[in-house]
């Protein structure tokens with residue numbers, strides 16, 4: 001069977017690097033974000049429901065985007081697959097997204113200080129069937145995976161929080177920190193997946209890819 005062409009629908013450079021780390025051939029697909037608030041949470045939605053819904057919505061947008069790009073062509077002469085992910089940091093029922101500014105980052109880090117929080121990363125792998133002609137739209141099949149990791153932060157002084165924010169690292173990252181960067185020195189313990197905290201759990205990713213034989217690692 002021919003190997004599907006794999007797209008990574010993500011603006012996160014970390015996810016791209018992590019896929020490269022396990023030698024999975026892919027192309028990065030830049031899907032425009034919807035206008036308005038970044039990934040709003042529905043009332044009464046648990047962090048787990050939120051991360052899974054957000055990953056699923058990203059997958060649908062990526063599928064629609066790729067179809068739009070190829071409106072007048074036979075879209076999938078070969079099978080294609082799209083990988084999407086969402087990472088959410090949660091403390092009890094609170095969700096911490098990407099900080100809006102330095103003050104927001106400081107508030108988030110103050111709450112994570114000295115506590116154990118959970119990082120959820122939800123994955124969706126969408127797979128298309130080959131199309132015979134341009135009038136026959138592609139049918140998508142989706143498989144999902146989830147990584148859940150407990151991360152324990154040491155107590156952070158106000159000065160440490162200020163210094164950390166100065167590095168610029170909290171911005172663009174859920175929970176206002178990067179385990180792979182300076183924040184590594186504040187993390188006493190993790191129970192789960194390091195790559196999952198970074199945004200793409202490699203074990204779960206490979207398990208999904210094996211199901212569509214897109215992985216070069218097996």
Ligand SMILES: Cc1cn([C@H]2C[C@H](O)[C@@H](COP(=O)(O)OP(=O)(O)OP(=O)(O)O)O2)c(=O)[nH]c1=O
Pocket residue numbers: 009010011012013014015058085086087088089119172173174175177178179180197198199
């Ligand atoms: C907790 C944590 C998050 N992050 C990053 C991973 C993700 O890029 C980001 C979470 O935001 P996401 O909304 O999951 O992803 P994204 O907006 O960066 O990219 P896209 O939606 O296009 O795929 O936080 C780290 O790099 N290190 C960490 O330790």
